[in-house]
Amino acid sequence: MSFLSRTLPRTLAVASIAMLAALWAGCAGDYPQSTFSPVTELGVRINELFASLFWWTMLVLVIVFVLLVYILIRFRSRPGVEPKKFYGNNLAEIGWTLGPAMIVVILLVPTVRTIFYTYEEPPEDALVVEAVGHQWWWEFRYPQLGIITANEMHLPVGRPVDIRLSSADVIHNWWVPRLGGKRYNYPIAARPQGAPEPKNYERISFTVNEPGQYSGQCAEFCGESHALMRMMVVAESPEEFDAWVQGMKAPANAVPAAGTLEEQGYNAFLRVGCTACHAVAGTPAMGRLGPDLTGIGSRWKIGAGLLPNTAEHLAKWIRNSAEVKPGSKMLAFPNITDEDMTAIIAYLQSLR
Numbered sequence: 001m002s003f004l005s006r007t008l009p010r011t012l013a014v015a016s017i018a019m020l021a022a023l024w025a026g027c028a029g030d031y032p033q034s035t036f037s038p039v040t041e042l043g044v045r046i047n048e049l050f051a052s053l054f055w056w057t058m059l060v061l062v063i064v065f066v067l068l069v070y071i072l073i074r075f076r077s078r079p080g081v082e083p084k085k086f087y088g089n090n091l092a093e094i095g096w097t098l099g100p101a102m103i104v105v106i107l108l109v110p111t112v113r114t115i116f117y118t119y120e121e122p123p124e125d126a127l128v129v130e131a132v133g134h135q136w137w138w139e140f141r142y143p144q145l146g147i148i149t150a151n152e153m154h155l156p157v158g159r160p161v162d163i164r165l166s167s168a169d170v171i172h173n174w175w176v177p178r179l180g181g182k183r184y185n186y187p188i189a190a191r192p193q194g195a196p197e198p199k200n201y202e203r204i205s206f207t208v209n210e211p212g213q214y215s216g217q218c219a220e221f222c223g224e225s226h227a228l229m230r231m232m233v234v235a236e237s238p239e240e241f242d243a244w245v246q247g248m249k250a251p252a253n254a255v256p257a258a259g260t261l262e263e264q265g266y267n268a269f270l271r272v273g274c275t276a277c278h279a280v281a282g283t284p285a286m287g288r289l290g291p292d293l294t295g296i297g298s299r300w301k302i303g304a305g306l307l308p309n310t311a312e313h314l315a316k317w318i319r320n321s322a323e324v325k326p327g328s329k330m331l332a333f334p335n336i337t338d339e340d341m342t343a344i345i346a347y348l349q350s351l352r
Contacts, residue, residue, distance in 0.1 A: 032215050035177045039214065039235070040206040042118060043180025049114045053107055060103065118181055122205035126160040129153060130201075133165075133172030133185035135222060135327065136229040137291055137304040147248040148279070150291030151304045153233045156241035157211050165202040170223065176216030176233050179206055184220065208235040213300070224327045230305025248294055253350045254282030265347030268340040272333065280351065290330060297352040303328075314345045 038044050075083060130141040131153070140153045155161055165174050167185040175182035183202045218229040236244070256262035269275070270284065277290035285293075296302070299309055303325055307313040318341065321328040336344070 033177045033217075035180075037178060038180050039178050039210040039212065040180050040208055042204075042206040043178060045114050045117055046180050049110055052110055056103070056107060118204075120205065122162040122203075123160050126162040126205065127156065128162045128164060129155070130164045130166065131174050131185065133167040133169075133174070133218065133222070133229075135169050135329070136218070136225040136325070138174075138229070138231045139168070139291065142245075145245055145249075147245060147281070147294075148292045149248065149295065150293075151231050151301075152299050153231065154241055154244050155208055155233060155235050156238045157208050157235050159238065160205065160207045163204045163206075165204065166200075171220055172218045172222050172229070173220035174204070174216070175219035176214050176231070178214045179208065179216075179233065182219050208233075211235050211237060215305070217305075225325050228304065228306050228325055230301075232300050232305065247352075248281060251280070251282050251294055251351060253352070254280055254294075256347065256350065261343055261346045262350045263347075265340075265343030265345065268336075268344050269347055272336060272340070272344075273331075274344075277330070293348065293351060295351055297349040309349075311345045311349065314348060315341055318344065 035043070035050075036047060038047050128142070128144055130143060132139040132141065138151050138153075139148065140150065141148050163174065165183050165185045167187045169187065171187070172185035173182055174185055181204055183204045186200070186202060188200055212235055214233045214235065216231045216233060218226055220226075222229065253262065256266050266283075275285040275287050277287040279286050279288060279292045279294065281292075281294040297309075301307060302309050302313060302317055303321065306325055307317060316324060318333055318336065320332040320334060321330040322332065
């Protein structure tokens, strides 16, 4: 018995066990940004296409691997045996030409069908959300509802949505894996005054089928804090969504009651210049350079998913955001007194 015959079964067994162990380790655990548990029909279509391509690829791999092992054993070098030499085989040439061509066609048809599906026009009653990428945060505008928020997008379950994607600076990429697919956010080109507004934005349309919180991020390198540009999509019942919309349009605590710590923070918020960049619905704050702070007290995190939404982290962010998020364009406020800082944080946390 040759050395190859003795060692091959043991080698294959060890390799199979190692492959299964790696597969098990990679698939275990709870991954909030898994593409394998979609909650939209768009995500289901993409996932089904991936599964189909994967198994076809595995079939080709197995066939090639089996043939390769057979050839290595059947035509191995043996003492005293002169191997036959073959020159030209029309049948073989036709086979290895038509075979891959047929495989390409088999994979091409469902791929093209899925691509066309992902670019279908949304229905007329779809909820429009404009997702604008900034370095390094997300702005979400609801033009039909007249509200703007940041980093946390709310959507109603069961209603088609039309996400219109653009950028305020460089190219970004909107990606929430469980909703399916990713699309580029291109900067909107300037146009001559009086010219009709071009539809030069990307879009992605889907309907969320399950309530929940679905995390996402920018998937195109856009600068030094690209990895810290996250978002959260909150899918909720139509009743909960309507309540959120009403709260964003007319926040109850936008102007706090007189004599409270929140009022002191509100006055400090206006005085130190936060309104130059930030807006809060129902107040004189109407800045648009930075994120809209309406409802910030209820957001899951601050700094586009960077820090937990706590008083300690809010203070750290306001003092010097660039210290925790490199390249942040928010001005530093190291000279705010501790008293004013405590009051401002109390006011921001009251905005729910």
